[in-house]
Amino acid sequence: MEAEFPALVSARLGDRVAAVEVFPGTLGRVRFRAEAALDVFRSMRDDFAFDHLSMVGGIDWVDHREVFYVLWSDARRAYVILSTDLPAENPHIESATPTWPGANWHERETWEMVDIHFDHHPDLRHLLMPDGYVFHPLLRSFKLHEPEELEVKTRNV
Amino acid sequence: MNASSVTTASGTAKAPGTELPVVTQPGVPFIEIETLRAKEFLPAAKEALSAMIAERGREDLTQPVFNWAGRNSLFPLHWGLACCAIEFAAAFGARWDAERFGIVPRSSPRQCDLMIVNGTVTWKVAHKLIALYEQMPEPKWVIAMGNCATGGGPFRTAYSVVPGVDKLVPVDLYIAGCPPRPEAMLDGILKLEELIRERKE
Ligand code: SF4
Numbered sequence A: 001m002e003a004e005f006p007a008l009v010s011a012r013l014g015d016r017v018a019a020v021e022v023f024p025g026t027l028g029r030v031r032f033r034a035e036a037a038l039d040v041f042r043s044m045r046d047d048f049a050f051d052h053l054s055m056v057g058g059i060d061w062v063d064h065r066e067v068f069y070v071l072w073s074d075a076r077r078a079y080v081i082l083s084t085d086l087p088a089e090n091p092h093i094e095s096a097t098p099t100w101p102g103a104n105w106h107e108r109e110t111w112e113m114v115d116i117h118f119d120h121h122p123d124l125r126h127l128l129m130p131d132g133y134v135f136h137p138l139l140r141s142f143k144l145h146e147p148e149e150l151e152v153k154t155r156n157v
Numbered sequence B: 001m002n003a004s005s006v007t008t009a010s011g012t013a014k015a016p017g018t019e020l021p022v023v024t025q026p027g028v029p030f031i032e033i034e035t036l037r038a039k040e041f042l043p044a045a046k047e048a049l050s051a052m053i054a055e056r057g058r059e060d061l062t063q064p065v066f067n068w069a070g071r072n073s074l075f076p077l078h079w080g081l082a083c084c085a086i087e088f089a090a091a092f093g094a095r096w097d098a099e100r101f102g103i104v105p106r107s108s109p110r111q112c113d114l115m116i117v118n119g120t121v122t123w124k125v126a127h128k129l130i131a132l133y134e135q136m137p138e139p140k141w142v143i144a145m146g147n148c149a150t151g152g153g154p155f156r157t158a159y160s161v162v163p164g165v166d167k168l169v170p171v172d173l174y175i176a177g178c179p180p181r182p183e184a185m186l187d188g189i190l191k192l193e194e195l196i197r198e199r200k201e
Helices: A005-016 A034-046 A103-114 A147-153 B002-010 B030-056 B058-071 B084-091 B123-135 B146-151 B182-197
Strands: A017-021 A029-032 A052-060 A064-073 A078-087 A092-094 A117-119 B114-118 B141-145 B173-175
Touching: A005 A017, A005 A029, A005 A034, A029 A034, A034 A078, A034 A092, A052 A103, A064 A103, A078 A092, A103 A117, B030 B058, B058 B182, B084 B114, B084 B141, B084 B146, B084 B182, B114 B123, B114 B146, B114 B182, B141 B146, B141 B182, B146 B173, B173 B182
Parallel strands: A029 A078, A092 A117, B114 B141, B141 B173
Antiparallel strands: A017 A029, A052 A064, A064 A078
16 A cells, blocks of 8 residues: 555546655655645545544745645554645635544644635634734744733734 | 518518518619610710721721731632642642631632732733633732743743733732742742731722
8 A cells, every 4th residue: 555655646636746755654745736735635535535634734934835734544544644835925725624624723723823824714713822913923034022022012912 | 672672571470361472673684784784885985986986097997807807818719821730739739738828719700819820821811811800809919920920931032921910910929930839839828918917998
């Protein structure tokens, strides 16, 4: 299974997948094109039986952002990682919540921390910070503030 | 009184068949005596009291009583924000037994007069903390327990942490430490009791 997985993915998803890289402890790291996100999610769930979404995360690489999904399959007893690059300007991608409802809070957190917009998310609002918080604190451009400064900026939360 | 009581003994040589004389006790019943005494005493007491009030003010006389009651039954809010809450919990365990000072944690802010902020206050929890504080009846006190509540502690510059709970509610007493040991917490509460002893309001 492990060996033929990249070929199976390429056969099933064609050019929607750019590459399947080796990633230790998983079946592979599937680099997909962001525009085809919904197809990739559906296919992973329905064709490859990855029925559980473990986590969603985002990384700010300064010149672009990366968003990744860790999937678990009970049938295969294996992980796989989906990953894609988004532009640094206005990064947005289709939400995985309709496919895996567990993505809901993960995407809220990813949006809050690294400012990646998830289209068609049912409820994209702050998770860990109060409503009205204006920063995305895990972006590299975010500077640690002096407490007094931060207090002024968050006073009306 | 004496005269009437001896009359009973006057007819010692009674003819047989004559009725026994009725023993009369013309004294006043006990309760009436007390009432009379009270009537005598009360005006004097009232006078003395109003003289004291005129001299020192009513609050001066009643406030120590309320302060005494308040400082011996401080009810802190039973909650925990972070690691300091573990020490807070330990202080009420068998070893330190904070209840011997009359400190009984209550689960509703409406029954509390002391808020011990025992941990890191984040911006997310800030307005809940204020809501809890507002629900506590007056008079109320706030203790900032630990470095986090005092000034943000190790997270002072973090994006999510309030740098000191005194930015949100008035704090009466700060306890330093990360975390303060239960002895320090008890010492802080005893110091707060000293503050309450001197309270005039
Ligand atoms: S002061 Fe230290 S022990 Fe107390 S809440 Fe902060 S980090 Fe935890």
